[in-house]
Amino acid sequence: xxxxxxxxxxxxxxxxxxxxxxxxxxxxxxxxxxxxxxxxxxxxxxxxxxxxxxxxxxxxxxxxxxxxxxxxxxxxxxxxxxxxxxxxxxxxxxxxxxxxxxxxxxxxxxxxxxxxxxxxxxxxxxxxxxxxxxxxxxxxxxxxxxxxxxxxxxxxxxxxxxxxxxxxxxxxxxxxxxxxxxxxxxxxxxxxxxxxxxxxxxxxxxxxxxxxxxxxxxxxxxxxxxxxxx
Amino acid sequence: xxxxxxxxxxxxxxxxxxxxxxxxxxxxxxxxxxxxxxxxxxxxxxxxxxxxxxxxxxxxxxxxxxxxxxxxxxxxxxxxxxxxxxxxxxxxxxxxxxxxxxxxxxxxxxxxxxxxxxxxxxxxxxxxxxxxxxxxxxxxxxxxxxxxxxxxxxxx
Numbered sequence: 001x002x003x004x005x006x007x008x009x010x011x012x013x014x015x016x017x018x019x020x021x022x023x024x025x026x027x028x029x030x031x032x033x034x035x036x037x038x039x040x041x042x043x044x045x046x047x048x049x050x051x052x053x054x055x056x057x058x059x060x061x062x063x064x065x066x067x068x069x070x071x072x073x074x075x076x077x078x079x080x081x082x083x084x085x086x087x088x089x090x091x092x093x094x095x096x097x098x099x100x101x102x103x104x105x106x107x108x109x110x111x112x113x114x115x116x117x118x119x120x121x122x123x124x125x126x127x128x129x130x131x132x133x134x135x136x137x138x139x140x141x142x143x144x145x146x147x148x149x150x151x152x153x154x155x156x157x158x159x160x161x162x163x164x165x166x167x168x169x170x171x172x173x174x175x176x177x178x179x180x181x182x183x184x185x186x187x188x189x190x191x192x193x194x195x196x197x198x199x200x201x202x203x204x205x206x207x208x209x210x211x212x213x214x215x216x217x218x219x220x221x222x223x224x225x226x227x228x229x230x
Numbered sequence: 231x232x233x234x235x236x237x238x239x240x241x242x243x244x245x246x247x248x249x250x251x252x253x254x255x256x257x258x259x260x261x262x263x264x265x266x267x268x269x270x271x272x273x274x275x276x277x278x279x280x281x282x283x284x285x286x287x288x289x290x291x292x293x294x295x296x297x298x299x300x301x302x303x304x305x306x307x308x309x310x311x312x313x314x315x316x317x318x319x320x321x322x323x324x325x326x327x328x329x330x331x332x333x334x335x336x337x338x339x340x341x342x343x344x345x346x347x348x349x350x351x352x353x354x355x356x357x358x359x360x361x362x363x364x365x366x367x368x369x370x371x372x373x374x375x376x377x378x379x380x381x382x383x384x385x386x
Contacts, residue, residue, distance in 0.1 A: 005372045005376070006368045006369065006372055009368070009371060009372050009375065010353070010368065013346070013353070015352065015353050040379055041375065041379075044347070044375060044378060044379055044382070045347045047328065047382065048328055048332075048343070048347045048348050048378075049347060049348055049350065051327075051328040051329070052240050052243065052244060052328075052348045055236075055239060055240040055243055056236040056237055056239070056240045057236070058236070058239070060235045060236060060239065061253065063257075064235065064253075064256060064257060064260060065232065065235065067257075067260055067261075067264075068231055068232045068235070068260060068264075152361075212362075212363070213362060213363050213365070213366045214366060214369075
């Protein structure tokens with residue numbers, strides 16, 4: 001029987017339920033190597049907590065403690081929500097601008113962006129690519145999906161790079177809602193398509209913020225695609 | 231909150247890897263917690279709540295620094311440790327080695343290691359502080375520990 005590293009670590013930390021722990025104990029009895037690994041994990045834990053223990057015993061600096069001891073703590077009034085609404089305004093403005101530019105550029109060509117209820121959605125080839133393309137097997141397609149993930153609020157999102165726009169699209173009831181857009185990787189033949197593989201760091205950082213857990217692996221992506229990204 | 235300060239300072243040190251940043255982070259965390267203390271729900275764990283404020287504050291700081299183009303704290307900053315008598319020197323030397331190894335981990339692994347191995351939180355509690363699923367926490371923890379074991383030697 002093989003024990004994966006997560007289970008072995010959880011055993012060393014006493015995090016397994018009694019039944020699972022019993023199973024690991026049996027495996028350890030049969031395999032000295034496993035026993036060694038558990039011992040190493042525990043020794044590491046002991047060493048780390050011992051190394052940092054003196055810090056928790058050090059006297060807290062006066063300035064810090066005084067801040068909490070003082071009875072006249074001035075509770076700053078909650079910051080007015082004005083900042084948020086300004087952000088909304090800025091975002092709405094940016095969205096309008098993007099919409100205008102993209103629609104302007106692609107009106108006749110049934111472009112990659114469409115509006116629905118005041119929100120931007122992928123359409124045409126972009127929507128098709130988001131629906132069907134898998135990051136692992138897409139080859140040299142004009143639209144490239146860089147990563148797929150589950151958003152913290154639920155639902156699937158995908159990071160893409162296309163000639164007209166790069167962005168993050170999240171699947172909702174109407175289709176692929178565009179949450180982020182950036183200037184695209186440029187029109188041109190396949191030969192010009194050098195940037196597609198190197199994702200925009202700002203875009204990936206935004207994706208990281210939206211992500212619940214890790215990006216989907218190839219199997220997870222295939223499964224999500226099979227269920228229509230819902 | 232006062233009683234939590236020693237642990238918060240320890241966590242700050244583990245996150246930042248040097249005393250100066252740890253002090254700043256601790257100060258900022260206390261200020262934020264005071265301002266936001268109405269949001270803390272009685273009956274929930276205050277330590278988890280404050281760990282979370284601290285960790286998010288540190289993420290903001292490192293992001294701002296990355297933008298400013300100085301991702302790495304100079305090595306000396308972490309090694310400059312005062313000496314106050316023999317016992318403390320010993321403790322600090324040990325901290326230096328462990329801390330240097332800890333500092334080489336990616337942030338997401340370091341914070342998982344700090345919460346579970348140094349602060350002694352259960353996996354579930356640590357996952358809640360970091361706002362990640364259990365599976366994510368354990369895989370970060372495994373990778374972080376393997377890297378530490380490789381650096382500090384099997385004998386740990």
